Amino acid sequence: MTKEQIKELEKFALEIRIATVECIKSRGFGHIGGSLSVADALAVLYGSVMNIDPSDPKKADRDKLVCSKGHAGPGVYATLALKGYFPYEKLKTLNQPGTDLPSHCDRKKTPGIDMTTGSLGQGTSTAVGLALGDKLQGRDCRTFLIVGDGECDEGQVWEAAMFTAAKKLTNLVWLIDWNKKQLDGYVKDILDPFDLQKKFEAFGFDAVTVDGHNVEKLYEALTKKPGDKPIAIILDTIKGKGVTGVEETVKNHSMNVGQDVFDSWLQELHEKQAAMNE
């Protein structure tokens, strides 16, 4: 990657963070922590890796994203709006009555959402189904699956992981958002997943751990050609990354703060944006 390409993706990630905060600010509360932790991965996926056409969101041979941690909807919506799947102003309808942007991703409501998620663990199996369906129909495309580290508590995640490797579904790429926290606190205190990379290796994956906030490293991992084994990328991330007030809050899964606090978060992000554009 050139320095310019890296900078473009970093700018896009920052725009995603701003849009995410504006989206959640419009409702006053929402799943901020896990949306911000995957902003860089979303920027690299939608900014350079995925073969997509926002004007044709149902195109059969598009690359697909399943955000199995469906509560990161605001982060995904922010990305889709910035890519032109729907007007930016729609972000401000999050969780309003009749909205197309519910808390959790919904393929029937939101242009660009490839799979409905929200019951944790379930997106892993539906992502397998999407990748398997593409393979059976001879399509040259990939499915990218984002799974939370807390979500790995769910047994279904490991059923789907076993299937992915056993059936050599190399057109499915797993990304595990290792942000170290879940709703009730730190994952190591609630149900320690131990070494996620070793676990995925033991399940038959070509697994790697990367800095989930380094767009260059993310690009490298996401564009690697798979061999016989499917790829699992453990994203070493910080829950709430990019907004100091969120990062420093232990329980930042979903936050309910005043508009002035949201404004202070946006100010911090806009200052970073101004510095980046200098």
Next chain:
Amino acid sequence: MEIVYNGTKDTRMFNATIFETIDALMKEDEKVVWLDADLMSCSGTAKGQGERYINCGIAEANMIGIAGGLSASGMKPYAHSFGTFSSRRAFDQAFLAAGYAGNPITIFGTDPGVTAAFNGGTHMPFEDMALYRALPEATVFDITDIPMLIDVMKKAKDMPGVKYIRVPRKGSYQIYADGTSFTPGKGALVREGKDALIVASGIMVREALEAANTLAAEGIEAAVIDPITVKPLDEALIREWAEKTGTVVTAENHNKIGGLKSAVEDALIGMPLKFGYVAVEDVFGEVGPEDYLRKQFDLTPEHIVRVVKELKA
């Protein structure tokens, strides 16, 4: 609709029919895919050849989730396990990955109710219809015989929503003529009668016909309706014959809560009539030969006769 019931058992097996039908559907439609959860030897599909026969291993929740994803990619998945596992074990997946997400799939639950026999109470679904009835936009088939299974499997392929097909694996009595076409939501009037109406589904249709024969010998003419789909229920047909007869009895191989009895009762709200039921009395299943279990849970022609006569007394 031609009724061919003559009291003798059909020599054909449900599981062999499942395989023959799905194999034919695969040949005519390249989008058809069969998923199983280490029970291909039971569903008859172990002989299936090609990449569209997929054994997911003993992971029913994952299997139904995969079916949802396959559907979203444009495939037409049929997924099988025993009724216990394809309902209770995978219900959240059927609800979200298929139903809520708008991904049409067809789910088989074999060994319904007492037909689980020697696998016992752990494997005896008396609640599967209740679960799937509560899933919006779902269609619930309680399969009566081989011609119905064949036609329903073909129709399910291109129907929206979740289709739940509960069907035994082994033999049956043929009720409908080969080649009969069924319409989801349209019941079949299997027998006419002016004195009582028996609404029976699945294996209880034959029991209802036998009960009707016994009742006729005693001067009570009972009509028999097979709803074909317990959801959506043919409320118009049932209300029409309920009004004609004034006495309604339901008969099902299922818990009395949430299945056919509940559906028919809902359909008859506000009608002045006598109502009775033959169903499992909200208890767990147990192990044993099927004929023993039918008696144990009162799923017999004799019990249907008893309930009708009590109402007519």
